[in-house]
Amino acid sequence: xxxxxxxxxxxxxxxxxxxxxxxxxxxxxxxxxxxxxxxxxxxxxxxxxxxxxxxxxxxxxxxxxxxxxxxxxxxxxxxxxxxxxxxxxxxxxxxxxxxxxxxxxxxxxxxxxxxxx
Amino acid sequence: xxxxxxxxxxxxxxxxxxxxxxxxxxxxxxxxxxxxxxxxxxxxxxxxxxxxxxxxxxxxxxxxxxxxxxxxxxxxxxxxxxxxxxxxxxxxxxxxxxxxxxxxxxxxxxxxxxxx
Numbered sequence: 013x014x015x016x017x018x019x020x021x022x023x024x025x026x027x028x029x030x031x032x033x034x035x036x037x038x039x040x041x042x043x044x045x046x047x048x049x050x051x052x053x054x055x056x057x058x059x060x061x062x063x064x065x066x067x068x069x070x071x072x073x074x075x076x077x078x079x080x081x082x083x084x085x086x087x088x089x090x091x092x093x094x095x096x097x098x099x100x101x102x103x104x105x106x107x108x109x110x111x112x113x114x115x116x117x118x119x120x121x122x123x124x125x126x127x128x129x
Numbered sequence: 130x131x132x133x134x135x136x137x138x139x140x141x142x143x144x145x146x147x148x149x150x151x152x153x154x155x156x157x158x159x160x161x162x163x164x165x166x167x168x169x170x171x172x173x174x175x176x177x178x179x180x181x182x183x184x185x186x187x188x189x190x191x192x193x194x195x196x197x198x199x200x201x202x203x204x205x206x207x208x209x210x211x212x213x214x215x216x217x218x219x220x221x222x223x224x225x226x227x228x229x230x231x232x233x234x235x236x237x238x239x240x241x242x243x244x245x
Contacts (some may be wrong), residue, residue: 046232055220055235056174103172107233115181118224118233120174124142 014040014110018121026129027094033124035062035106037118041086042108046077046118050103062089062106096128131156133223138144142211150206150239152221158182161225163197163204167216174209177219180204184234211243225242 015038016072025031043117048056060081061069078100080092081129089108093100103125107118132155140146154163165177180188180197187195192212196205208215221236 050172053240055237056233058232060233061232105172105174107174116224117176117178117179119162119176120166122171122173 014108014117014119016106016108016119016121018104018106018124020124021122022125022127024104024127024129028095029127031093031107032111033093033104033126035089035091035108037087037108037119040108040110042089042110043086045083045089045106045108047081047089047091048105048107050105050123052103056105059091062091069123077080088103093126096126098128101126101128111129130236131223131225132160132237133221133225133234135221135239138205138237139240139242141242141244142208144211144213146211147207147209148211148241149197150208150219150241152204152206152236154202154204154221154223156202156223156225158212158225161223164224164233165193165204165206166220166222166235167215169214169218174220178206186242193197213245215241215244217241222231223228 017036019034024037045062056114062081062083064083083089105123107120134153144172161182163180178190192209194207218236218238223234
């Protein structure tokens with residue numbers, strides 16, 4: 013298998029502040045990583061595709077100035093929620109693809125729970 | 130646009146019994162991948178099984194198997210000998226390419242409860 017970590021696992025912040033979430037592929041390199049948002053008892057919604065060395069690709073309806081993504085290395089992507097508001101409170105999950113002999117598989121991080129007060 | 134539909138929001142099954150979770154999808158692509166992921170209360174997404182669309186043989190992984198009907202765009206998951214640890218949310222996912230970029234699309238999920 014492969015391991016993807018996220019840090020922090022949970023964060024509480026005041027409205028108006030910015031929060032950075034890290035996603036790391038621990039034992040493999042990933043030129044692409046994905047960021048998802050999951051509301052309680054709902055599915056994962058793809059927010060953006062993080063591309064190493066280039067700009068992220070955002071899904072329709074996701075504010076790129078609100079959710080800043082940086083993929084600075086082959087093992088690290090960061091999501092910064094800028095000027096966070098209570099409606100940004102959610103569970104954020106990242107994933108990274110790894111190719112093995114049986115094909116490509118997305119490996120998911122354990123998620124980050126964000127609560128904005 | 131690709132879509133993934135899971136029509137069963139909740140299901141329950143007795144321990145040791147068999148249960149089938151349904152998933153349908155829509156795409157105009159000919160080559161793609163389909164997945165079932167499990168999300169237990171910890172919320173960690175765990176890959177259950179994967180199917181390549183160009184393979185006619187249904188994928189199996191121990192107690193988990195799929196019934197892949199490409200023409201009908203159906204991809205159901207069968208769990209045999211259900212165990213208490215199978216209790217989780219199950220998501221069907223489609224991986225295809227849009228404008229040269231591949232990405233996952235998830236269904237809305239089925240909450241499975243295994244009863245002792």
